[in-house]
Amino acid sequence: MFEYDMALVAGLSSNTRQIAVRLRQGNVSLLEELVGQYQYRLTRYLIYLLGTRDGVDDLVQETWLRVLERGSSYDGRSRFEPWLFTIARNLAIDSMRKRRIFSLDSKDDDAERDISAQMPASNAPSPFTLAARTEDAERLAGSLEALQPIYREALVLRFQEDLSLQEISAIVGSPVATVASRIRRGLRTLREGLEGGNHGN
Amino acid sequence: MGTDIHETFEQMIDETLAGNVEREKEESLRRHLQDCARCQEYLAASTRVIAGLRGFSFDVDPASQAKVCAVMRQRAQQMEAAPTSGRRMAWISIAALILTVGGSFVDLQFGGLIASAFDIQRAQMQQGVIAFGIVPSLCLLILIPILLKLSAGGTGRQERIR
Numbered sequence: 001m002f003e004y005d006m007a008l009v010a011g012l013s014s015n016t017r018q019i020a021v022r023l024r025q026g027n028v029s030l031l032e033e034l035v036g037q038y039q040y041r042l043t044r045y046l047i048y049l050l051g052t053r054d055g056v057d058d059l060v061q062e063t064w065l066r067v068l069e070r071g072s073s074y075d076g077r078s079r080f081e082p083w084l085f086t087i088a089r090n091l092a093i094d095s096m097r098k099r100r101i102f103s104l105d106s107k108d109d110d111a112e113r114d115i116s117a118q119m120p121a122s123n124a125p126s127p128f129t130l131a132a133r134t135e136d137a138e139r140l141a142g143s144l145e146a147l148q149p150i151y152r153e154a155l156v157l158r159f160q161e162d163l164s165l166q167e168i169s170a171i172v173g174s175p176v177a178t179v180a181s182r183i184r185r186g187l188r189t190l191r192e193g194l195e196g197g198n199h200g201n
Numbered sequence: 202m203g204t205d206i207h208e209t210f211e212q213m214i215d216e217t218l219a220g221n222v223e224r225e226k227e228e229s230l231r232r233h234l235q236d237c238a239r240c241q242e243y244l245a246a247s248t249r250v251i252a253g254l255r256g257f258s259f260d261v262d263p264a265s266q267a268k269v270c271a272v273m274r275q276r277a278q279q280m281e282a283a284p285t286s287g288r289r290m291a292w293i294s295i296a297a298l299i300l301t302v303g304g305s306f307v308d309l310q311f312g313g314l315i316a317s318a319f320d321i322q323r324a325q326m327q328q329g330v331i332a333f334g335i336v337p338s339l340c341l342l343i344l345i346p347i348l349l350k351l352s353a354g355g356t357g358r359q360e361r362i363r
Contacts, residue, residue: 137256180221190250
């Protein structure tokens with residue numbers, strides 16, 4: 001196991017047109033470069049979305065296979081990351097429905113309600129507790145775990161992926177105002193958690 | 202200053218961090234922050250949360266990347282070996298279209314000539330063209346888009362954004 005070196009994450013994202021052309025050609029060497037560049041970020045996004053580590057590696061693999069198969073639908077006009085995360089999100093929702101974690105009668109439009117309805121899978125330490133590397137992160141881990149997935153998702157896309165509100169809105173399929181409100185609410189909850197932890201200490 | 206003023210500015214701080222605040226409001230927030238200790242504290246706490254979020258580092262199995270690449274290479278080879286059913290269907294559609302248009306054209310332009318050459322009635326020839334050329338190709342033209350739609354539905358939904 002290793003800690004991914006974030007300094008390696010650079011390079012291709014500015015060249016979206018070229019990515020689109022090479023994806024259309026089914027260029028496997030480009031895909032391998034993209035896997036190297038986005039593997040950690042994709043894993044992190046899915047952990048935030050699902051709140052668990054279980055099944056994340058399989059979803060990451062499925063996402064890349066979908067990128068290979070549907071590469072021609074990426075036109076390079078927007079950044080690659082939102083397109084990639086949209087695929088991962090759709091697969092995550094489908095996968096959870098198959099595992100019957102979600103209600104069977106929910107429709108596509110109710111995907112976000114489905115995400116919110118997800119229950120923790122076990123009593124094992126949360127992935128956030130295991131991944132906390134600073135004191136503040138340790139304090140935040142509990143609040144993050146308790147936070148609804150749609151808020152965690154908005155926070156990771158905004159503050160770790162540095163995506164714009166418009167890009168996040170395209171990924172989650174909700175209006176910009178809703179995304180902004182989720183970020184505010186998520187921040188508020190975490191701030192209260194952090195302040196509560198401080199008072200406790 | 203009243204509590205409601207602070208709450209307004211606190212909300213503005215959250216909006217600014219979310220990236221959803223107008224330039225004018227941001228300017229007024231900046232001015233307010235210069236003199237307001239309470240709102241400065243609020244901003245510091247929010248910034249600390251964001252910094253805290255960046256303090257998570259998830260372990261990724263180094264073998265997983267190689268595994269994903271291997272699976273992808275294998276899938277790419279499979280895709281190359283077998284032409285997609287969609288492409289095959291497209292060729293059949295084109296053939297059906299050519300048959301429909303070509304059959305109708307031949308019948309209209311050279312129907313009489315062919316009928317007299319083979320010593321059959323014009324009506325009989327037309328029936329033959331319709332029965333064995335135009336009707337089957339029209340059926341193919343109608344069926345293929347339906348089959349394509351059904352097969353696309355079976356492989357999962359399209360991604361919403363390009």
